[in-house]
């Protein structure tokens with residue numbers, strides 16, 4: 001438990017640091033992007049406009065990355081509520097399909113009568129998005145991304161009780177891909193903040209650290225199973241609750257009137 005606490009604290013201070021830097025950097029980036037846009041407009045038809053477009057593209061990528069950093073740092077403003085995990089998946093499914101691209105097939109298998117979990121809906125969406133983006137990056141030639149839900153009863157004898165995990169009923173959220181998989185040394189470091197094997201600019205190394213932080217904060221656990229050449233499965237367990245799930249109207253991420 002102490003190890004878990006230390007790890008969470010370390011993630012929190014890293015998050016604050018990263019958030020501060022990302023915020024200032026994003027402001028500077030906005031200025032750069034602004035000027036690059038001027039050059040594109042004023043220099044239309046000249047070679048400068050093409051160069052400025054490259055600046056815009058790279059800057060936009062930088063801006064996406066700083067937003068990821070900010071999302072990582074923003075974990076303190078969470079509002080955990082009883083949630084139906086299936087519903088959260090259904091709400092982001094379209095967005096996931098769009099972000100993984102047409103070469104990857106998304107299939108979801110959602111268990112009937114799934115109990116609620118207590119979590120922040122925005123954070124749960126972020127978990128799904130981060131895992132889907134990693135799966136996409138692991139399948140450049142295409143493949144299948146599978147998201148499924150279910151329940152798991154953790155009893156005293158269960159090996160999961162090892163890390164101070166309470167026995168009880170858990171909701172299981174599993175995300176698997178048919179991608180490259182990870183060699184042992186990558187698996188060992190995958191959850192460390194800023195660990196990435198992606199080319200510089202493509203990854204922050206915060207995706208799985210964020211997932212870990214969110215899940216552990218919600219009283220859950222994350223397991224990684226990966227076979228090089230075959231694919232990766234991330235299994236998340238979140239404590240089940242008897243509470244009725246909040247409907248879409250109460251979710252900060254689904255605040256469109258009537259949900260339409």
Ligand code: ADP
Pocket residue numbers: 130134135138177179180181182186190191195196197198202203204205206207208209231232
């Ligand atoms: P990032 O995606 O920015 O690199 P993450 O923390 O999400 O940061 O992932 C860390 C590393 O773990 C990745 O760079 C990659 O090497 C590995 N990884 C994560 N998810 C997968 C996956 N689904 N398949 C293969 N490797 C993965």
